[in-house]
Structure formats: structure tokens, C-alpha cells
Amino acid sequence: MDPYKGIKAEVLSIINETPTIKTFVLKPEKEFSFSTGQFIQFAVPKVGESPFTPSSSPLEKEKFEVTIMRVGRVTESIHNLRKGDVVEIRGPLGKGYPLNEFEKKEVLILGGGVGLAPLRSLLLTLLYEKHKYNRIVLLYGARTPIDIVYKNEFPEWAKKGAEIYRSVDKGDENWKEKVGVVTTLFEDVKLNPDNGVAVVCGPPIMMKFGTLKLLQIGYKPENIYLSMEKNMSCGIGKCGHCGLGKYFVCKDGPVFKYSQIMNIEGIWE
Amino acid sequence: MKFISKENFKSFVNALSDKYEIFYPAKLNEQQYEWAKWENNKELSLEGFRTILPAKYFFYSTRENLTEKAKKETIIFGLRGCDVRGLELLKKIYLEEPKDPYFRTDVLIFSADCTSSHRDCFCTTLGDKPFAESGFDLNFSCLEEGFLVEEGSERGKEILGSHSRLFREATELQKKAITDKRIKIEEELKKRSEEKVLDLQDLKNKIEKNKAILEEYGKDCVSCSSCTNICPGCFCFLLCEGEENKIRYADSCQFKGYARVAGGANPRKNLIPRFANRVYCKFIYRPEAQGLKGCTGCGRCFSSCQGKIDFKEMLLKIQM
Numbered sequence: 001m002d003p004y005k006g007i008k009a010e011v012l013s014i015i016n017e018t019p020t021i022k023t024f025v026l027k028p029e030k031e032f033s034f035s036t037g038q039f040i041q042f043a044v045p046k047v048g049e050s051p052f053t054p055s056s057s058p059l060e061k062e063k064f065e066v067t068i069m070r071v072g073r074v075t076e077s078i079h080n081l082r083k084g085d086v087v088e089i090r091g092p093l094g095k096g097y098p099l100n101e102f103e104k105k106e107v108l109i110l111g112g113g114v115g116l117a118p119l120r121s122l123l124l125t126l127l128y129e130k131h132k133y134n135r136i137v138l139l140y141g142a143r144t145p146i147d148i149v150y151k152n153e154f155p156e157w158a159k160k161g162a163e164i165y166r167s168v169d170k171g172d173e174n175w176k177e178k179v180g181v182v183t184t185l186f187e188d189v190k191l192n193p194d195n196g197v198a199v200v201c202g203p204p205i206m207m208k209f210g211t212l213k214l215l216q217i218g219y220k221p222e223n224i225y226l227s228m229e230k231n232m233s234c235g236i237g238k239c240g241h242c243g244l245g246k247y248f249v250c251k252d253g254p255v256f257k258y259s260q261i262m263n264i265e266g267i268w269e
Numbered sequence: 270m271k272f273i274s275k276e277n278f279k280s281f282v283n284a285l286s287d288k289y290e291i292f293y294p295a296k297l298n299e300q301q302y303e304w305a306k307w308e309n310n311k312e313l314s315l316e317g318f319r320t321i322l323p324a325k326y327f328f329y330s331t332r333e334n335l336t337e338k339a340k341k342e343t344i345i346f347g348l349r350g351c352d353v354r355g356l357e358l359l360k361k362i363y364l365e366e367p368k369d370p371y372f373r374t375d376v377l378i379f380s381a382d383c384t385s386s387h388r389d390c391f392c393t394t395l396g397d398k399p400f401a402e403s404g405f406d407l408n409f410s411c412l413e414e415g416f417l418v419e420e421g422s423e424r425g426k427e428i429l430g431s432h433s434r435l436f437r438e439a440t441e442l443q444k445k446a447i448t449d450k451r452i453k454i455e456e457e458l459k460k461r462s463e464e465k466v467l468d469l470q471d472l473k474n475k476i477e478k479n480k481a482i483l484e485e486y487g488k489d490c491v492s493c494s495s496c497t498n499i500c501p502g503c504f505c506f507l508l509c510e511g512e513e514n515k516i517r518y519a520d521s522c523q524f525k526g527y528a529r530v531a532g533g534a535n536p537r538k539n540l541i542p543r544f545a546n547r548v549y550c551k552f553i554y555r556p557e558a559q560g561l562k563g564c565t566g567c568g569r570c571f572s573s574c575q576g577k578i579d580f581k582e583m584l585l586k587i588q589m
Contacts (some may be wrong), residue, residue, distance in 0.1 A: 003367040004335050004508065004515045048510050050531065071532045204534050231530045233508045236367050240505035240522065243550070246557040266536035 003236050006043060006088035007032065011081050012063060017149040021114050022079055023055065023067040028089065034058050036125040037096030037118055037227070037255050041235045042066060043088040044081070048074035051093075051232040053118035053254065057125055067117035067149060093235040094254050097122050097199065097225065106135040106192045110210050112182050112202025113142055116149050118227050119201050127160040134196075137163045137189060141182025141206065144168050145175050165189055182206060183213045193218035201227040208268035211258055221259035228253050228261070270439040274415040277435040282313050284432060285344060289377070292327065293346040294320045300387060307346075315347045315381035315409050315416065318390060318399075319567050323501035324352040325359055328373045331498070331519040334511060335371055344377040346409070351392055351567035353380050353401040355501025358561045362504050371517070377424060380405040382451060386458050389568030391581040393458040396466055397566055400451055410447040417447050465585055469562065472588050473553050479587045480545070486583040487544030489576030494521035496570035496580075502551065502563040522546050548583075 008029040015023040034040070036058050043049035056065035070079045081087065107126060111119045119138075126136050138157070142148045145168055158164050165185045167178035178185055182202070198214045200207055207226060214224050230242035230249040237251030245264035247253065261267050273281060285291060286307065293313045295305035302320045304327075307313055327345055348356075356378070363372035382400035383390075392399055401408055406425035410417040417439050420426045429436060459466075476483075497503040498519060505527075507520040520527060523543050529535040537543045551563035570580050 001367065002335075002370050004371075043510055046510055046512060049508070049515075069532075075531065203532075229530055229534075231528065234506070236369075237365065238362055238369055238504070238506075239508060239520070241507070241520070241527065243522075243528075243546075243554065245549075246554040248558075266542065269534060269536040 003090070004234070006041065006090040008086050009089045011083055011085045011087065013083055014081070017067060017151070018147050020071075021067060021069045021147075021149055023065050023149075024078070024081065025063055025065050026087070026089070027063045031061070032064070032089070032092075033061065034064070034092035035096035036099070036121045038092035038094050039118075039232070039235075039250075039254055040066070040089045040091035040093065041232070042068075042078065043090070044074065044077045045086075045088055047077045049088075049090075049233075050074040050078075051235065051250070053121065053227065055117035055120045057121060057128065059125070059128060067114060067120075069114040090235060093232070094250050095252070097125075097255055099125065102126070102197050103132045104134060104195075106137065106196035107133050108191060108196055108198040108214075109136070109138045110182065110198055110200045110202070110214070111138070111140045112206035112210070113147065114149060115202030115206070115227070116140055117201075119199065120150060120153075122199060123157060123162060127157065127162060130161045135163070135192075136161060137165070137191065139165050139167075139182060139185045139189070141167045141169070141185070141202075144170050145172055163189070181209070183209055186213055186217060191217065193220075193223070197223045197225060199225045199227075204229070204268050215258075221262055222257050224258035226256050226258055226261070228256055228267070230254075270444060271418040271420075271429060271436040272412075272415060272439040272443055273418055273436050278313075278416060281432055281435050282307065282346075283309075285428075288342060289344045290341045291344050291346060297321075304345075313346060315411055316384045317347075318383045318385055318387045319349040319351055319569070320347075321499075321569075321572075323355060323499060323567070323569065324348045324378075325355060325501055325504075327376055328356065328359065329363070329369075329371060329506075329517070333371060333517045335515045335517055336513070340373065340375060342375060342377075343373075344379055346379045347381045348378055348401070348405070349380065349383050349567075350398055350401040351390075351565035352501045353378060353404040354397065354561075354565045355567075357404045358502050358555060358559060358563060359504050361559045361561060377407075377428070378405045378421075379407045379409060379425075380421075381409040382411065382447070383454055384411050384450070386454065386461070387568060387572070388461075389571045389581075390458060390566065391462055391568050392566035393455055394462045394465060394467055394581055394585070395562070395564065395566040396469065398451070399454050399458055410450070412443060412446055417443055462581065462585075467584055467588050469552065469556070472584065473556065475587050476548060476552055480541075482583060482587050483545045483548060484541050486578050486580075487541045489578050490523070490540060490544045491575050492523045492525065492540065492543065493575050494523045495573040495575065496578075497521040497523055497547065499569040499573045500563075501565050501567060501569070502555070522550065552584075
């Protein structure tokens with residue numbers, strides 16, 4: 001087995017989420033299954049490869065989705081893909097969300113911007129077996145209403161039992177919900193940190209202040225789960241790129257308990 | 270423990286060369302040895318100390334097309350203890366599941382005791398020895414009249430077995446001669462460090478608390494990556510898309526872009542955190558995650574450093 005060789009996947013469709021974010025629906029050439037929170041390496045042949053966490057439910061077996069923001073060379077070429085194009089994927093890689101540790105607990109999902117991608121996969125997984133969890137709360141922040149991903153899916157998630165609170169840094173005339181950074185949503189929701197876990201994913205600055213807020217309201221470091229973004233290259237714990245202290249994020253993560261990494265320098269940068 | 274005479278050693282190498290490609294440390298001058306490919310009737314001396322480049326590049330390349338390649342069976346003679354210890358770490362990383370199929374496991378390691386030392390060598394300062402204690406297929410110790418040979422693996426044993434007529438049992442006198450030689454070279458190295466030996470556990474605790482020292486030494490770093498390229502314990506690479514398959518390039522944590530992520534965030538965009546990362550990796554991260562330190566005391570980093578950063582001196586200062 002060559003872990004550097006991927007399998008082919010066809011682009012079935014492309015959903016425009018925001019002006020800079022698209023969701024790609026991919027059909028792998030052979031069976032491909034993952035646990036929610038695990039990531040894949042997504043390669044545009046001859047151009048480059050980048051790591052992403054699938055944003056769809058792992059229960060869907062035929063196809064899966066990745067939501068990708070255009071920020072650099074590889075994501076630019078991914079955004080130029082069309083329906084029917086063939087890409088290469090490697091994975092699943094890393095460890096996903098430890099769902100068994102969430103059982104019988106209140107699960108708070110805290111997301112920012114395109115960071116909702118892996119959290120959407122988690123949310124769909126949790127909602128499928130909702131009875132296992134005491135409560136599912138989603139706090140989501142985006143810069144402006146246009147920057148919100150999965151715009152049409154929130155009502156459905158709410159119908160299935162997720163409590164949803166949203167904010168934007170800057171509203172517009174149609175925005176009726178909260179205006180402010182995502183942490184301001186904590187004012188509106190009563191949480192139970194003593195029997196709850198919090199799962200955070202978003203841009204570094206939001207991860208930092210989100211985590212600090214969670215600690216402030218009483219979440220213990222071992223009950224805060226962070227999806228760490230590092231530049232995974234090999235994806236299997238050999239190339240060193242995603243080193244985070246003694247850990248390789250690709251192999252030991254990408255999901256870490258805050259207690260595992262709280263003493264490592266520069267985790268928010 | 271076996272003995273092989275100098276004459277028989279020539280026949281041994283000749284016989285092996287039918288099947289194997291053989292590399293050995295060729296002497297350039299009093300302070301430099303370099304890897305050379307053995308050719309018929311060339312003298313293969315195992316005297317001396319570590320080569321300029323580490324042996325790791327026999328196991329993977331600095332630029333490598335990741336496809337199946339026909340490999341010529343290879344023997345490396347004369348790896349020193351430092352290179353063998355470096356390879357132990359690399360094997361842990363590359364061969365942990367899922368295994369890297371391109372890291373060579375077929376290369377035979379015929380290590381040799383150091384008989385002298387380079388001015389930058391400091392293995393004894395780390396508590397290590399100027400010879401390999403494990404991790405080899407065969408180990409050679411130089412005597413006036415030949416070599417003592419120790420088996421370190423099944424493959425090594427098999428090779429000895431199939432050339433058994435060239436070897437005989439080592440005498441107690443010969444074993445004693447080797448022990449004495451080893452002590453002598455160890456003493457020589459220890460003297461160079463004024464008998465100082467680092468307490469690695471203590472060093473680990475002190476490194477992060479002595480940032481001023483890391484800064485004092487790190488400010489002379491020019492991020493050239495010589496130290497990581499030449500280090501037997503550095504293993505980092507970058508995986509890229511090639512025309513047909515992936516290509517692997519040796520990479521360095523000393524480069525500014527090494528830890529940068531999409532969108533531009535970079536925990537080590539500044540010089541000192543990059544410089545410190547290398548030290549943390551060697552003495553904190555790898556011991557914690559792999560159970561092996563990332564530094565072998567070969568001193569190649571100092572030898573090749575454009576900023577003349579004396580790593581041994583820095584470590585001793587941190588420990589003080």
C-alpha cells in the first residue's frame with residue numbers, strides 16, 4: 001500500500017456558498033468512508049494538494065462534500081474545477097471527533113466562517129443520533145450575511161433539533177439576528193459547562209477568543225475540542241510540516257482537546 | 270564476535286561487490302571524509318570519523334519521484350555511531366504505520382567505530398558513544414591486523430555465515446584491544462568538551478526557560494537550512510504534485526514558509542521561533558513523541574553553519 005497514492009474522485013456538482021467559498025460534491029471511484037472530523041488530501045493533478053475536512057455526513061456512502069475557500073494557489077485551481085472533472089483524494093487521515101466522549105452531554109458547536117465545514121459534518125452526525133446527546137447547540141459567526149455558508153440548511157438543522165444562534169460582524173438591512181463577533185452569542189444562550197463539551201473550528205483569532213470565552217464561562221480544558229489548522233503535507237506523520245509541539249496534527253489530530261495543547265507556544269498563530 | 274584479517278577483508282569486500290553496490294567513507298583530508306562508491310581493488314579503510322554528509326540520503330533522497338524503482342542492493346560501510354542513531358529515529362518516523370514505501374529498508378548497515386574525531390564532534394557530551402551499540406547489521410572495529418566484527422541483525426549474521434571461511438573467532442586479547450581503543454577515543458572526545466556531559470532531562474526543562482540564550486545564538490542564523498539538510502536526525506520533507514505521481518523534496522523548518530498555512534497565518538514567521546523550534550524538536554518533541562532525541566552530537570550543523578553557531582556551546586550554556 002502506497003499512502004502517497006490517492007484514488008480518483010469525480011466532481012458531481014459545485015455549490016456556490018459565498019463569493020469565495022464553494023462546496024464540491026465528490027464521487028470517489030471506489031468505496032471511501034471516513035469518521036466525522038477526519039480529513040483528506042485533495043489534489044488537483046499536476047497542480048497541488050491541500051488538506052480539507054469533509055463537510056458532509058459520513059453516513060452518506062456514495063459521495064461526500066468538501067467546502068473550500070479560495071485563498072491561495074491550490075484552492076484557486078480547485079475553484080476553477082467544473083462538473084465532471086476528476087481529482088485525486090488521499091485519506092481519510094487523522095483522528096476524527098471522539099463522539100463517544102460527547103454522549104449524554106450538552107454539545108456546543110462553535111464555528112466561524114468556513115470553519116463551519118467540519119462542524120457541519122459533525123452536526124449532521126450528531127443530529128442523526130440526537131437521542132444520544134443531551135442538547136445540541138450551534139453558535140456560528142460570519143463576517144457579513146453574504147459570508148454565511150450553507151445558508152439554506154439552517155432551518156432544516158433547527159427542525160432536526162439543533163438550537164442555532166448566529167451572528168455577523170457587520171449586518172445589512174435584511175439581517176435580523178445578532179451583530180457582533182461570535183463570542184457575543186454567549187450572552188444569548190444558557191449553557192451547562194459542567195456537563196457539556198464544546199467543539200470549536202474557525203479562523204485562528206476566533207479559535208483563540210472562542211476558547212478563552214469557553215474557559216471563562218466554566219468549560220474545562222479537557223472538554224474543549226479544537227480542530228487545528230496546520231499545513232499537513234504528507235498527512236501520515238512523516239514530513240514534519242504540521243508539527244504542533246510533540247504532535248503531528250495530521251496523525252495525532254486534527255482534533256485536539258485544549259488540555260493537550262494549551263502549553264504549546266503559538267497555537268493560535 | 271568475529272575477526273577478519275586485512276587481507277581477508279579485501280576478499281570479503283570483493284565478494285560482496287558481485288551482488289551489492291558498496292559505499293564507504295573516503296578520506297579527503299585530515300578533517301573531511303566523504304561517501305564514495307567502492308570500485309574494484311580500491312582500498313576500503315574504516316579509520317576516521319563521520320563523513321561530511323550523513324548516511325540518511327542512502328535511505329531516501331533530497332528530491333525523489335515517488336514511484337517504484339529498481340533498487341540495486343546496497344551496503345554502506347563505515348557509518349559512525351551518530352549516523353546509526355540518527356537512522357534509528359528516521360526509521361521510527363518513516364516506518365511507523367502507514368509505512369513510507371520509499372524509505373529503503375534493504376540497505377545494509379555496516380557501521381564502524383570512530384578511530385579519531387572531527388573538531389566539531391560532541392556525541393559524548395550527549396552521553397552517547399563514538400561507536401554504534403545497536404541499529405547495525407554488522408559493526409566493524411579497527412585493529413592493526415584487521416577488524417573485529419559484531420553481528421547486529423539476522424541479515425548481518427547470514428552474510429557472515431555465507432563468508433565464514435574469511436572469519437575466525439575473535440581472541441580475548443583482540444576484544445580487549447577494542448575496548449581500550451573505544452575508551453581512548455571516548456576520552457579524547459570528552460576532553461574536548463572539558464568533561465562536560467549534558468543531563469538531557471534537565472536540559473529539556475531548561476531549554477524553554479532560557480529563551481535569551483536561544484536568542485543570543487539564533488540571531489546569527491541566516492535560515493539557509495544547512496543544519497537540517499546535514500543533520501542525521503532531521504527528516505522533514507514536502508510532498509508535491511509531479512507530472513505522474515508525487516514528488517518529495519527535503520524541506521527545512523528553518524525556512525520562513527515551512528509552517529505557513531493557507532491564508533498566510535504562520536506560527537514561525539520570525540527567525541528566533543524557527544531557530545528555537547529546531548532545538549525543541551531535537552531535545553523535547555522527538556524524545557516525547559518517538560522516545561529518541563533528534564540530535565546525535567555529530568556536530569555537522571556547526572561545521573556547515575553560515576552563522577558559525579556553535580550548537581554544543583549553546584546547549585552547555587543552557588544547561589549551566
